[in-house]
Amino acid sequence: MNKRTLLIITGLFLIGAFIVSGCAQAAQPAIVIGVNAPLTGDIPKVGEGSKFSAEMWLEDINAAGGLDVGGTKYPVEIVIEDNESKAESATKANTKLITQDEVLVIVGPQSSKQAVPAGGVANDNETPMVSPWSTNPNTTLDRPWVFRTPFLDPFQGPVIANFVTDEFGFSKAAVLYDVASDYPKGLAEFFKGAWEDVHGADSVVAYESFTTKDADFSAQLTKIRESGAEFIFTPQYYNEVALIAQQAHELGWDAPIVGSDSWGSAELMNLCGDDCKGQFFSTHYAAAGATGATKEFIDRYNEKHGYVPDDVGALTWDTMLIIQKAIQDCGTITGDIATDRACVRDALAQIKDFDGITGKMTFTEEGDPIKCAVIVQISDAGEFEFYQQVCP
Amino acid sequence: MSLEGFLQNIVNSLQLGSFYALIALGYSMVYGVLLLFNFAHGDIFMVGAYIGLFVATAILALVALTSIVLPGWLILVLTILAAMLLTSFVGITVERIGYRPLRNAPRASAAITGLMIGIILETGNLIILGAENYSFPALIETSTYQIAGVSITNKKIMIVVVALLLMLALHQFVQRTKWGMAMRATAYDFAVVPLMGVPLNQIAALTFALGSGLAASAGILFSLAYPVLSPYMGITFGWKAFVAAILGGRGSILGAAVAGFMLGFIEIFVAAFFPSTLRDLIAYSIILVILVFRPHGLFGEAYTAQLRL
Amino acid sequence: MxxxxxxxxxxxxxxxxxxxxxxxxxxxxxxxxxxxxxxxxxxxxxxxxxxxxxxxxxxxxxxxxxxxxxxxxxxxxxxxxxxxxxxxxxxxxxxxxxxxxxxxxxxxxxxxxxxxxxxxxxxxxxxxxxxxxxxxxxxxxxxxxxxxxxxxxxxxxxxxxxxIWTDVTDYRLLVARLILVSVIITLSLNVINGYMGEFSCSHPGFIALGAYGASVFTVGLFVNDNVLGTALLPETLARFMFPIGLILGGLIASLGAILVAIPSFNTRGDYLAIISLAFMFMVKSLFENLEVFGGPRGLGGQPDLATLPTVFFWTIVGIWIMNNFVRSTLGKALNAVRDGETAADAMTVNTRRTKFTAFLFGAFWAGVAGGLFAHVIRYVNPGTFGLQMLAEVLAMVYFGGLNSVQGSIVGATSIQLLGEALRPLEIYKWLVIPLLLIIVMIRRPTGLISFTKFDFTSLIKPKKEPGGEV
Structure with a gap:
């Protein structure tokens, strides 16, 4: 091959390139929404719930022929990125969504260990981000561009402490939590603080922990049994709850076990069975006996995917609707992504009394919702029945 | 801590230790005979548990269909045997794909293929079965006995007994049969023994099959005690069992078993006596200290990995 | 014909x-x-x-x-x-x-x-x-x-x-910086697992020590943070003090390496593998319990110091120093220890000291890389430095090639790029990458480019034909 051949090949390619460029048309920029979810890694089920809800929302929008903003219908596209349940991957996914896919808004990440660093990226790049699941205060702290739809740990902790005090009149609590996971640990701390405020120092008689992926809790439960605690509070994910409840009963424990919103999964009853019946936990919404829009959502989801949506599914659904409202409140889509992002952020901050399926929401200045929590009891039929509502 | 609590924790650690010991045996055999780290072993344990789940579900469905009355323990025994057999084939396949082509390569390269096969098994499971956790059917009715303030369930007793029986059977196999002798010989000198007519490929396959079978039994017993199955259940458990296997000393069945039980005891009692948040920190510090004083493991002899490098 | x-x-x-x-x-x-x-x-x-x-x-x-x-x-x-x-x-x-x-x-x-x-x-x-x-x-x-x-x-x-390439999008910039950081990580592990021929699993622990060391230094000194308190020094100084933070992180990692090295280098054998593994669990557990550094919630808000020039500079320096190290007398002694410890001992190589030095040296650079990593992501939490990261760094070393600087560069770059490029495959990505690695390991058991010498000066020599101009 000599220089001439090279030149000829180059020439041919250039000609070809220009012919193609004549025919091809760049795609119309639509409204692009990014979803940053853990589809692989520790908690694939959470990512799946978010993904399914987001896809359901997209179906609705597509069925309506696009998203109606100020009288014009815009096609909507969703880009779903897997964050592998890793902090650095969530950062990369967010950066990709913001700078490569040029999304208008980001939904996710779910767990706080991804949402905290990813929120930093979104805030630095001035892109609105709404986390549907993260409860760590740091996710939105000093970040005007970051919002969330669940309530926070500092709210949920006292709710449970007060509920147990009023309902059972107990004064000695035991806490069992995962020390390596930020959500259980944070909630355990806030619960402990709230409980000791009511019942005085040392009223949490056992404060035991384990590490993510542990399956054996017998040593901790033995300690709890010996401590004279009247109930166990365990802010764990549903798969661990099943093991904890079962092992506690095998060790002869028959007092109540109380939980938090992370219990709220349809899988809980498949895994836990009789051991969880009759227990209480706080959550965002009660699936059993739901009415109106909530019931409609649950039925649709159940029909499509074969199970009642977890709380993350419901919260993602609310997040999608909030985003939709914010985009529509914006009035116009200018096509200049920076302007549109700023507009959506301002519209998000303005949202008042948004009527979601997980309750009414108004964002504080930090971007956290003011909303009510629900206490549910697991019925003998294995359904999560509404017990009472606690509002801030 | 009261005496009851102490006794209770001994019962607890016997159960936890049984799993570590059974899984560690699989590691230890591959390590002893072929001097390889089988990092896919934790995931073979997971596969074993899932195979057990399917076998048990199938048998239960069959029983329901034909209305034959089978007692729970018989179903359990059948499940364990069938799962051990099927998982052995998984182990042989893993050896064939990931280890045999690398038998003369640096040992670490084989460790990497093992690690990668493990990831494939996890991901494959996630793709095929989805993100749900599965619940293992309760094949035997749990009954709890209270003896002097100590809660013991029939499951716990059964798990420890079955684990010990399996270890005994393995010990007999390795010590008393011709194949066992061939395995010991290979472990003694990897380079020369094949020249004496010992078929290395078959020995390697057998080693993997036995280890995987034990992992499957551990998987089913584990699922009985902790009936939540997930694709990633084998990772942490597998690595911890790996620690136990090497801690026991190279090629020592007794060592791996003792080290497995010891790891269970350490984890439970550290959590019981110290703040449980510090469990991993203290438990692994203890292991470090043990290794300072027994650098060849509990029952191991000095050896060099040179001949395999 | x-x-x-x-x-x-x-x-x-x-x-x-x-x-x-x-x-x-x-x-x-x-x-x-x-x-x-x-x-x-x-x-x-x-x-x-x-x-x-x-x-x-x-x-x-x-x-x-x-x-x-x-x-x-x-x-x-x-x-x-x-x-x-x-x-x-x-x-x-x-x-x-x-x-x-x-x-x-x-x-x-x-x-x-x-x-x-x-x-x-x-x-x-x-x-x-x-x-x-x-x-x-x-x-x-x-x-x-x-x-x-x-x-x-x-x-x-x-x-x-x-x-110029990374100027196009921030995504490229982030990917490029992470690739550079992982080159340092891979090379530093190659010093231990490749040049020294041991099997160490403690790298995530060293990276964690470095990441936390450097982060505590910069966040504690220059940032108003709700975990570590108000800034002690003006933030403008941060840029100049950053190298000190990185080196500090590296030294802390070396200190941790001593803990692993003392019990494991008494004998040859595979005890390093589990001692280092135990060490990794311990470091993770330690940071989960250190409430002052944020515990499992992690430590965020690192100043944006790991810019592309900084990371590039440290990568070049890292490659240069590590390459010189493995080509020095000590590096040759290291190879001798790997190939035959008794023989090396007989040839007056102080095997124990050699292994000690190399191990601490590798840990130091892992620590430096950890510091950079923390400032690229601008957040650290203990969960990051677990078994998943271990599998990733091991894959990069053995994929690229043992005993080779080029191999480490190729391995880190290709695994990181693959991880990004296969994103659209979602979950199937974790079938494709392991399969690819298995195939590479079977075809080339010591990795893509292994057992080579890296000499940049001879690489950049002009390639003239002996006969003169072309």
């Missing part, structure tokens, strides 16, 4: 001759020529990349050489195919739609390929080919004048290319 069947070239030979024919015009191109070509390519992309991408039917410049788009298209088709199979009764009805969809998606491919050809392959190869004589002349002059100047110039040129 009659062509008989046994004179026909075999497939392998055909591929060989094809490769030779393609590479033949480029044999004489010095590194300088390639760099100039790459510079032209990235400049081209910077100025006319967007209109060309638009013209070829893409919305924006492809981020990673079009690979991302390629897999996006593949996964779109795959998803559609799975959906098609889900309703068997409808296959015939849906088939035309599916085929249309497939065609529509495949039609995007030529545009992507053309873009890559037009922006990257053609300019690079043309410039490289056409400037053979001038670039050889310049490289030769420079090399003969001052070889260190030539090295510096090449590195500066590399930085320039990287800078």
């Amino acid at each position: 009659a062509v008989t069947s046994d004179t026909l070239p075999t497939n392998r030979e055909r591929v060989g001759t094809l490769a030779a024919r393609i590479s033949e015009p480029f044999v004489l191109v010095p590194i300088l020529g390639w760099l100039v070509g790459a510079l032209v390519a990235v400049l081209l992309e910077q100025f006319i990349g967007l209109p060309i991408a638009r013209a070829f039917g893409m919305v924006r410049i492809p981020a990673l050489f079009g690979i991302l788009i390629f897999f996006e298209i593949l996964s779109e088709i795959f998803v559609a195919f799975v959906e098609l199979l889900q309703v068997p009764s409808m296959i015939l009805m849906q088939l035309p739609d599916f085929l249309l969809f497939t065609l529509e998606n495949l039609a995007k491919l030529p545009g992507v390929i053309l873009y890559v050809l037009l922006i990257y392959i053609l300019p690079i190869s043309l410039v490289a080919r056409l400037t053979v004589s001038p670039s050889n002349w310049v490289a030769g002059k420079l090399f003969n004048f001052r070889s260190w100047l030539s090295v510096l110039l090449h590195i500066a040129l590399m930085y320039l290319i990287l800078h």
Whole structure:
């Protein structure tokens, strides 16, 4: 091959390139929404719930022929990125969504260990981000561009402490939590603080922990049994709850076990069975006996995917609707992504009394919702029945 | 801590230790005979548990269909045997794909293929079965006995007994049969023994099959005690069992078993006596200290990995 | 001459001759020529990349050489195919739609390929080919004048290319910085697992120590933080003090390495594997319990100090120092220890001290890389430094190649790039990457490029034919 051949090949390619460029048309920029979810890694089920809800929302929008903003219908596209349940991957996914896919808004990440660093990226790049699941205060702290739809740990902790005090009149609590996971640990701390405020120092008689992926809790439960605690509070994910409840009963424990919103999964009853019946936990919404829009959502989801949506599914659904409202409140889509992002952020901050399926929401200045929590009891039929509502 | 609590924790650690010991045996055999780290072993344990789940579900469905009355323990025994057999084939396949082509390569390269096969098994499971956790059917009715303030369930007793029986059977196999002798010989000198007519490929396959079978039994017993199955259940458990296997000393069945039980005891009692948040920190510090004083493991002899490098 | 069947070239030979024919015009191109070509390519992309991408039917410049788009298209088709199979009764009805969809998606491919050809392959190869004589002349002059100047110039040129390339999107910038960091990590593990021939699993622990060490230094001193309190020094100083933080992180990691080294280097054997594994668990557990550094919630808000020039500088320095280390007498002693400890001992090598030094040295650089990592992500939490990271760093070392600096660079870059490029495959990515690794390990058990010497100065030598000018 000599220089001439090279030149000829180059020439041919250039000609070809220009012919193609004549025919091809760049795609119309639509409204692009990014979803940053853990589809692989520790908690694939959470990512799946978010993904399914987001896809359901997209179906609705597509069925309506696009998203109606100020009288014009815009096609909507969703880009779903897997964050592998890793902090650095969530950062990369967010950066990709913001700078490569040029999304208008980001939904996710779910767990706080991804949402905290990813929120930093979104805030630095001035892109609105709404986390549907993260409860760590740091996710939105000093970040005007970051919002969330669940309530926070500092709210949920006292709710449970007060509920147990009023309902059972107990004064000695035991806490069992995962020390390596930020959500259980944070909630355990806030619960402990709230409980000791009511019942005085040392009223949490056992404060035991384990590490993510542990399956054996017998040593901790033995300690709890010996401590004279009247109930166990365990802010764990549903798969661990099943093991904890079962092992506690095998060790002869028959007092109540109380939980938090992370219990709220349809899988809980498949895994836990009789051991969880009759227990209480706080959550965002009660699936059993739901009415109106909530019931409609649950039925649709159940029909499509074969199970009642977890709380993350419901919260993602609310997040999608909030985003939709914010985009529509914006009035116009200018096509200049920076302007549109700023507009959506301002519209998000303005949202008042948004009527979601997980309750009414108004964002504080930090971007956290003011909303009510629900206490549910697991019925003998294995359904999560509404017990009472606690509002801030 | 009261005496009851102490006794209770001994019962607890016997159960936890049984799993570590059974899984560690699989590691230890591959390590002893072929001097390889089988990092896919934790995931073979997971596969074993899932195979057990399917076998048990199938048998239960069959029983329901034909209305034959089978007692729970018989179903359990059948499940364990069938799962051990099927998982052995998984182990042989893993050896064939990931280890045999690398038998003369640096040992670490084989460790990497093992690690990668493990990831494939996890991901494959996630793709095929989805993100749900599965619940293992309760094949035997749990009954709890209270003896002097100590809660013991029939499951716990059964798990420890079955684990010990399996270890005994393995010990007999390795010590008393011709194949066992061939395995010991290979472990003694990897380079020369094949020249004496010992078929290395078959020995390697057998080693993997036995280890995987034990992992499957551990998987089913584990699922009985902790009936939540997930694709990633084998990772942490597998690595911890790996620690136990090497801690026991190279090629020592007794060592791996003792080290497995010891790891269970350490984890439970550290959590019981110290703040449980510090469990991993203290438990692994203890292991470090043990290794300072027994650098060849509990029952191991000095050896060099040179001949395999 | 009659062509008989046994004179026909075999497939392998055909591929060989094809490769030779393609590479033949480029044999004489010095590194300088390639760099100039790459510079032209990235400049081209910077100025006319967007209109060309638009013209070829893409919305924006492809981020990673079009690979991302390629897999996006593949996964779109795959998803559609799975959906098609889900309703068997409808296959015939849906088939035309599916085929249309497939065609529509495949039609995007030529545009992507053309873009890559037009922006990257053609300019690079043309410039490289056409400037053979001038670039050889310049490289030769420079090399003969001052070889260190030539090295510096090449590195500066590399930085320039990287800078312009990453200027296009922040995504590229982040990916590039993480790749550079993982090059340091991989190389530092290669010192232990490759050059020393041990199997160490403690690298995530060292990286964690470095990451926390450097983060506590910068966050504690320069940032108003709700975990570590108010800033003690003005933030403008941070940039100048950052190296101190990184070195501090490296030293802390070395300190941790002593803990592993003392019990494990008493004997040869595989005890390092579990001692280092236990160490990794311990470090993770330690940071989970250290409430002052945020516990499991992690430590965030690191100042944005790990910019591209900083990371690039540290990577170059790291490669330079580690390469010198393994080529020094100590490095040779290290190889001797790996190949035969008793023999090395007999040849007056102080084996214990050699292993100790190398282990601490590797840990130091892992710590430095950890500090950089923390400042690239600007957040650390203990959960990051677990078994998943261990699998990743081991994969990078053994994929790239043992005992080889080039191998480590190739391994880290390709695994990181693959991880990004295969994103569209979602969960299937974790089938493809392990499979690829297994195939590489079986074909080349010591990795892609192993047991080589790395000599940058001889690499940048001009490649003149003995006969003179071309």
